[in-house]
Amino acid sequence: MTPFTYERAASPEAAAKAVAERPDAKFVAGGTNLVDLMKLGVEKPTHLVDVSRLKLGGIEETPEGGLKIGAQVKNSDLAADPMVRRRYPLLSRALLAGASGQLRNAASTGGNLLQRTRCPYFSNVAMPCNKRAPGSGCSALGGFNRNLAVLAASEACIATHPSDMAVAMAALDARVHTVTGAGEARTIPLADFYRAPGEDPRRETTLGHGELIAAVTLPPPPKGRQVYRKVRDRASYAFALVSVAAVVDGEGGEVRTSRLALGGVAHKPWRAVEAEKALTGARADGEAFAEAADAAMKDARGYGHNDFKIELAKRTIRRTLADAAGRAA
Amino acid sequence: MAVSASPIGQPLDRVDGRLKVTGRAPYAFEHRTPQPAAYGFILGATVAKGRITTIDSTAAEKAPGVLLVMTHRNAPKQAPFGPPTVPTNRFQRARPYLADDRVRHWGEPVALVVAETFEAARHAASLVEVSYAAEDKKIGLREHLSEAWAPPKIQVGLKTDTSIGDFEAAFASGEVTVDAEYHVAQQHHMALEPHASIASWEGDALTLVTATQVVSSARACVAATLEMPKEKVRIVSPYVGGGFGGKLGVRADALLSAFAARALGRPVKVAQTRQQIFYVAGHRAESIQRIRLSAGKDGRLTGVSHDVVMQNCPTEDYAEQTAAQTRSLYGAPSIRTTHRLVNLDMQGGEPVRAPGEAPGMLALESAIDELAVKLGMDPVELRILNDVQTDPEKKVPFSSRRFVECLREGARRFGWADRPMRPRQRREGSTLIGYGVSAAMRPNYINAATAHASVSPDRKATIRIDMTDIGTGTYTILTQVAAETLGLPTKDVTVLLGDSLYPQSPGAGGSWGAASSATATLEACRALKAKMDAANEPVALEATGSVKAMKDNPDYKNFAQYCFGAHFAEVAVDEDTGEIRLRRMLGVFSAGRILNAKTARSQLIGGMIWGVSSALFEEAANDARFGHVANGDLAEYHVAAHADVPNVDAVFLDDRDDKANPLGAKGIGELGICGAGGSIANAVFNATGVRARTFPITLDSVIA
């Protein structure tokens, strides 16, 4: 672990400024991801700005009937919040499907959005990895890529974003509120928050250096039943091979609106817009769900070990849409 | 507990339980040192084979707090490792580290960096620049099968190949046959406590606090490596956080801390990180096993054949006893077994809980199920039909074999009668339900041990033996044996373990620990009790007692000594996603006299859970391009989590084996894992109709 200095920020603005001023500075919240990566020599900040004690906790209703979630709200508190459980059960279930009780007690909303990939070559500094060491190559191509992407990957990187919470937030049209290094407030729809790996997989979001996540807002919940389904190699404490967040308003046997987001398949929580389009106005039946699943995975491509995920994702989408619509698959 | 109640067998809580949960039972790394300790961090090689060309440690040496950078350039002189075959105990041979510029496998230590703090040492280690001349490496068992060779012997001195009857003829004329190849992945011990040591020197005498299963082996190995008398080495290992075979030998942490402490003249602590443990602690080598069975239409086996190929490293010849159970589990007029090794440029295989027996029985018990399916027979009945009371190969009776009772009792308790005979017959919505059964069998061993017992005038007894308690409950069972023999309450007995100052035991391994150390304790306490009874007034008294090794005990030649059991599992398989989840599992065991009902049950369910884990989750992904384990941490190398083992129970038949030892107790630590995974694989078949022959069974193989 590279030696570092440490400070506790007094305010969100001061925190943003402190990091913006030093290229090698980073925020730390729960530390459950950052500190691990520091020990492994993957992350090497020389200065840490602790944002965990900033007054960015709290879950409040917004005037338009949505929810504002402070960046420091712990994953376990967010999952247990009565408003979240009643109105956004998708989010609660996604959170509870992630990590372990101990980790969720420490993990923050902001940190969860920004957790790094679980690509096994990324976390091993002896391995070539474009995300960690640009230009060194991608060891996951031709390697063990069971937990890596099948959608919108690039030749430079096939990493996945590992968060469960972010998949639910993608389906719920969340917006991220930040404070920039210059002290300005900014709002970014989650759909525009993450970047595709492209040529330079180092950058994962559209945040600037020193830009602090202050809160996440959710619009009022979409109509319909919300279901989160996570498929993984063991029953708990494992990242998703594929996860599906679905909201279907299928009252009367016809899909009026739907939301579909996928985890474990792409560099970002993947909103399956094509599938949603295919579903709108369709009969809420197995055939329509199958078409939606095919549409969602139309451009998928496997890299060997993860080939099975394409079929797995389709099966899981069909099942989850059916469950959300209260129908047979 | 009242003196009158018989303490042996009681479900006594662990006598060290309070110390453990209050943090007062120190593990190796937590011991206090006479002077402040320095911290060592190991740097591992990042090639799988080759030579170190240069090491630049300038930056590391200048880093704050750094005291020493040790590499092959300045490591002390050590005895050579020697030829691959060891005539005696492989864990007592010299284990040189940093002895030359060669790299034999990925992660092999190439430097030790010592600093004032662990963090400073770790950081400085990242500043050491090592260049290598990499050489062509061999990784990948299947790719190198043509290089398989026959080792002179397999583990515990067993024959490499055996054959009775004419298997080929039996197979050719078999009315019903199975010919299947099974693959079991490389698996790792992953004890909760990482390998760790603290070395301190006083003059030419070394005290090494280390996490080890066998104190006397640790002592012998350190002395052999440093070419010093054993008497000058003291090993201290009072509490060990799991071993599973991974701590039978001492590792780089022990030896490197000893080198560095001597060089610096102060205590040095070295702990290995979880990631490092994938390269330096041994593993269960990957195996490819072919099993052929032939039977008559009535289900009677006419031939059994088991051919095993396993990974080995070029510097050792470690061949597990993978087909050894096949020689004795079922009766057939023809049985043949073979073991072969393929040398790869990786660390070698080493004993992992039930070495050979676990992967071998996973394959064998799957094959027996395949036969039952072909015969259209209940797999419980097929096993019962082929039970034997005389060891088919050794031609001696079993000292006790209640396999059939285990099967029948298990079937009754589990509700086996409800099992659908054909696959895919039971579903709950989109979930398929299946039942599976398998056998458990493990040899019973005993080894030479001596214990010292003493009593004070106020009738408080103390037992001393260099046995270790690796989390199994040794402190507790020895307390019970001593209390009962001396006629004292258990609270008045103190057991001291894990110190080479105490009389020698074989340590914890091979499931011989409890029987060996408990018998020595029994004998010491019997001798002491005689003295106590003879004394007219309360005085301080002491006595020692011993047990002989099995090679000197005719009951281990004239009888085949094994423990038996039967596993029953119910799994649920999601038809959409292929996810396999265990619902419940029951093991019924015949394992001699149970010394503590609670710790024994924990041992058995622990073994069963590992069986589930190796059937469904555990696989080290060896990346042939680099030679490293791609998923080398516990986030990606999956072991069963709590949610994976919701309902696992173990039941013992009331048992006592008078051929085993005066206590009638047998080794149980490895029995639970033997065959356990087979019941899972067979349940998956019963649920889905998919026969998995590659372990772990992952969801993609079910939906493929």
Ligand SMILES: Cc1cc2nc3c(=O)[nH]c(=O)nc-3n(C[C@H](O)[C@H](O)[C@H](O)COP(=O)(O)OP(=O)(O)OC[C@H]3O[C@@H](n4cnc5c(N)ncnc54)[C@H](O)[C@@H]3O)c2cc1C
């Ligand atoms: C073994 C294990 C299993 C796990 N399993 C799962 C799982 O199944 N599903 C899942 O979703 N997650 C899982 N996780 C990941 C876990 O959810 C994340 O580690 C956690 O959410 C990160 O939150 P944190 O507050 O600890 O972030 P930190 O580690 O403190 O920070 C993470 C990153 O976010 C940045 N950051 C933190 N807060 C802010 C902010 N307010 N503004 C800007 N930047 C910020 C930091 O600089 C850092 O780069 C697992 C983690 C572990 C260790």
Ligand code: SF4
């Ligand atoms: S997939 Fe991305 S993170 Fe993984 S090795 Fe390739 S470049 Fe690195």
